[in-house]
Amino acid sequence: MTTEPTGERMRAAVFHGGRDIRVESVPVPLPGPGEVLVRVGAAGICGSDVLAFRGLGPWQHSADAPGRDGHELAGEVAALGPGVTGLAVGQRVAVEPRHLIACGECPPCLAGRAHLCRRRGYVGDRHVTSEGFAEYDLCPAERAHPLPGHVSLGAGAILDCYACGVHTYNLVETALAETPGGVMVILGAGTMGLTMGQVARSHGLRVLLTGTSRESLDLALRAGAADEVVLVGSEDPAEAVAALTEGRGADVVVDAVAIPQVTLQQAVELVTPGGQVCVLGVFATPPRLDPHLAYVKEVSLHWSNSYGTHRGGSEYVTALELVASGAVAADPLITHRFPLERIREAFVAADEKDASLAMKVIIQP
Known part of the structure; x- marks a missing residue:
């Protein structure tokens, strides 16, 4: 998976540890073979993101090692990498998080339990994660799932929760x-x-x-x-x-x-x-x-550690089918929406729900 820049710049939230979140200018990545570039339309703040905001849990960044996050996201395909078929520029997609990428070769993977992969989230020697708190993000083409026209980008972003x-x-x-x-x-x-x-x-x-x-x-x-x-x-x-x-x-x-x-x-x-x-x-x-x-x-x-496959079928796709069929109602759960520039305020709302009365908080870059 490449992060080679296109020469263009975009806005992205960079996490410097705890409550230190800054919107910075970073290069727009170039999709490599088998990848798509997604223009992010909605990105949800997960409970694990909130724990990191509090300085808890294993997902923290620091001033010495800042990073980017946002694994609940949906948007439109902005560019296709070489060899990508079945998707088109402008198509609306929900993005299955990159931190669940599996090797496909270890015993859990071979047993159909890829979410327990021993090298989950690694591409080669590099750990990868979705970075949806930004204007654009990369993902493997097979992890970009087309959204029916009646399913909102917000609903697509929180498919991770349903999965x-x-x-x-x-x-x-x-x-x-x-x-x-x-x-x-x-x-x-x-x-x-x-x-x-x-x-x-x-x-x-x-x-x-x-x-x-x-x-x-x-x-x-x-x-x-x-x-x-x-x-x-x-x-x-x-x-x-x-x-x-x-x-x-x-x-x-x-x-x-x-x-x-x-x-x-x-x-x-x-x-x-x-x-x-x-x-x-x-x-x-x-x-x-x-x-x-x-x-x-x-x-x-x-x-229950995230999700994977069940009886040969993707649990993420099952979640999409539930939302698309109307069997579950995603949009009523989205109570707060913030632009990227107000992401720290959004995290405070997600963290202090007794005061904000927030359920799901969405960033709209």
Whole structure:
């Protein structure tokens, strides 16, 4: 993958560590063989981006090693590299993130689990990632997915979130197939919680979603992400789950918020004996868990790390199909939009959601 410049310049957000984000002039890259140059129309701020903004997690840049980010993006094809077919300049596309590029040769790849590739995100000896917080970004042509005319660029940008929900559902699908009308409890009413809820309900599950913001829970109901909601602090999640399941407990609990001292333990408490807990959120520090309770209940614990393929099909493409068919509603989740010049303000809105009431924050370069 080349970064050879075209001679033209563009605006791009450069991350110098923590809250130090600067919009700078950088070269427009030239697409190499098999690549396309995308004019970015929408780029979502991910929860992992917010963790880095707080100075947490493994994704940070620094003053000594600044970098660029933005792996949730969609836009229009601006240029085609040599040998690219099946795409056209001006075509609207959603971009599958480059950090999930796999080698195709290691045991996980050969087993159809490319998202667990031992060299995930590497092209040769160079680590690559999408850089959607900019006017243009490169991607391999096979990772540029044409968008139907009725799907917005904003919806295309957050397909990554839906693909994570698709993968999480696929991890627990076998057990759910054995419990028709199964109940999924989702802890966390952020974007990942709501997209997970929409995916689960598209499969016929009953969804109870918990959160700390009445506004987020109301949005979850309006957007079809939950059948019932629980406002943490005012209502008891255990009582709500017991009422919904006639005391049985949830078939699956998804931890979509990953509060280290709270949610994993709560998930084990809420799940039915023999049920499944799946961690979809990202813990910034080690979580609290009573292993004896998990042992007594024989809880199956899964960790949902992005997405890949399922039964030979791309989970990202499945997410696109769900959005395109109307089975899930992406646009209502996009509450805030900012131009690139206001990206730091956008990150503050994404970080301080109690004040901003933001759900999904989109940058429109």
